[in-house]
Amino acid sequence: MKESFVIAWNALFLKAAPYHQLRDSEKPFLDGLKLLLIIAAAVGIARAVGGILNWGISPSPDDVREIIQETIKEQGWYAESSGAVEDYDSVFNEQFDMIFTGISMITFSTVGGSLLNVITTPVTALLVWLGWGLLGHLFARIFGGDASFKQTYGVTALAISPMLINLTALIPGVQVGWLVFIWTMSCRYVAIKSGHHIKWGRALTATLLPYVVIGLLMAVAGGVGMAVFIQGVSS
């Protein structure tokens, strides 16, 4: 355990040595997987504790819903619309409930939902690692890389080390901004460059292309989802 944190700590500061070490280990895939799961589990626990703390310092969503709904109904425009349109109240209540429920699922923590982080964080990290590793390996090989599939997964597992910053999720409401994203991208660049022994320009391209592919896939999925949502609302 301690050894995993030491290697992740050194990888965090973009030193080539830990990436070489993992690339040349006997079982790079398994070593990477172990490291990834340890870090993701630690972050998952931090998120769970932070979520429970957030629940403890938040009022009940039902109380908040009631206050907001009453405030809206006290406004002049609501009275005018309510008087002019038949069934305005019931339609408003239905739509308000739908919107508020959607927002409160993101905004308000629950103890059960927080504890789920212990499982969802490692699973998500694992899926991202497997997906990104696959694309990163393909592009690195296209650009002349020499690492095996297992070695790519080993070194890209180290690139998860900036996720350690998410341990700050212990404190409710902490926002990390760009930091984890840009740091992870930097680690992936070093991982591809050190793991595949390619020049910086090729390593950079091989690092950025998986983001482009994933971004395009997400845009398409988002577009389809939005179209389905709009169709559902309009019908």
Next chain:
Amino acid sequence: MNEWLKLARDAAFLKTDAFTDHAEHEDVMKRGILIFLAIALLVGLIPLFSDFAGVIPSIAAARQAQVEAFLSDPIGSLLGPAAAFVEIPPDVQQGIIENMKPWADTVARFNSLLMPFPRFIKVILESLGDFTSTILKGMGSWMLYAVLVLLFAKWLGGKANIQTMLGTTALFMVPHILNVLAFIPIMGPLLGLAAAIWGLVIYVKAVSIVNELPTGKTILAMILPILAGIVLVIVLNLLIAALSAAG
């Protein structure tokens, strides 16, 4: 500790050896980031403790005061400095104020809602959260900008790698230690301005040394990411405008 203080002092006085020795150090990025964090923590601790000092009595009152300040000038609060350039008819302004008034009571009602933990824990955790977020977001902005400057510097013939670039540009934070005095009226903001300019000079020096670029190319590498950002915003706005017009 002495080594770190010497590095910070020499970087502040723009000694070339300090930058080159630091760039060649095995732990260049770790040292840079720890200096960044140490200064950010020092600067942030005073406002954090002042938040804690006012923990219990003032939070609800402070929120109520914010709401009342908003209601007294909703247009100015919403638009900020841009309010000076926007002319809103008095009847529209009055309408906005009338619609906002019920929300003042709402904030008071929110503040009186019960929650599982005592309210002072909420205030302490929120202050800690704001404090941590400010530092992490600041680090994120610095890192993103440094990576973009590195790309443009490479394009202009720079020789740095990502580790040395991040490690040395982090030294721009050193003069920002002056921001611990930010609470002093008039003097505080002036010191903050001096720290920002001083930090910028250190940044130029750091980029120039690790990339082995002349000052002109260094400044160009630092300006290009900003220009690229502006162009991107303009293009996106034009695109949205075109799509809106088409729709």
